[in-house]
Amino acid sequence: MTLVLPMRKCESRQSHSTQELCLCGANCAVVSAPCVSKREYVLSKQLLRCGTSIGANIEEGVGAQSRADFVSKLSVAYKEARETLYWIRILNDTGYFAPVQFVSIRSDADELCRILVSILKSTKGGAAAPRAEVTINNQTL
Numbered sequence: 001m002t003l004v005l006p007m008r009k010c011e012s013r014q015s016h017s018t019q020e021l022c023l024c025g026a027n028c029a030v031v032s033a034p035c036v037s038k039r040e041y042v043l044s045k046q047l048l049r050c051g052t053s054i055g056a057n058i059e060e061g062v063g064a065q066s067r068a069d070f071v072s073k074l075s076v077a078y079k080e081a082r083e084t085l086y087w088i089r090i091l092n093d094t095g096y097f098a099p100v101q102f103v104s105i106r107s108d109a110d111e112l113c114r115i116l117v118s119i120l121k122s123t124k125g126g127a128a129a130p131r132a133e134v135t136i137n138n139q140t141l
Contacts, residue, residue, distance in 0.1 A: 043096075047087040053080040054112065071123055078116040085109045 054077050061073030088109060092102040 043087060043091055043094075047084065047091065050080045050083040050087065053077075054084065067123065071120060074116060074120055074123070078113065078120065081109060081113045081116055085113065 057073050057077035057080060061070045061077065064070035064073055085106065088097075088102070088105055091097055092106075097105065
């Protein structure tokens with residue numbers, strides 16, 4: 001029997017603060033981990049590692065020393081988000097998630113990937129402009 005837990009959806013789709021963005025990725029992994037109740041440890045640990053790594057890399061990006069450093073950290077966060085999607089699909093394909101749970105978790109992870117891609121595109125596009133600035137939490141990079 002698969003345990004169904006309520007998911008906290010990422011609420012404001014257009015105005016994520018970096019802390020909300022970090023917590024969205026971590027929540028996806030942390031809330032998913034207990035759902036794997038069939039004595040499955042290896043895959044769920046992978047999901048937990050990459051899911052919580054997303055937020056850690058975003059936080060590192062916020063403290064970046066340069067635009068290139070920021071792009072590098074957020075690129076790693078994007079890769080971790082993609083890996084999270086991979087482990088979510090594997091766990092779903094092997095029957096560890098209830099269908100409703102899978103749809104909710106995958107939706108959150110997909111949206112997080114789209115948000116990160118959008119941030120990376122706008123930052124990289126602004127890198128060519130001589131006076132383009134990126135502002136996160138009132139901190140200009």
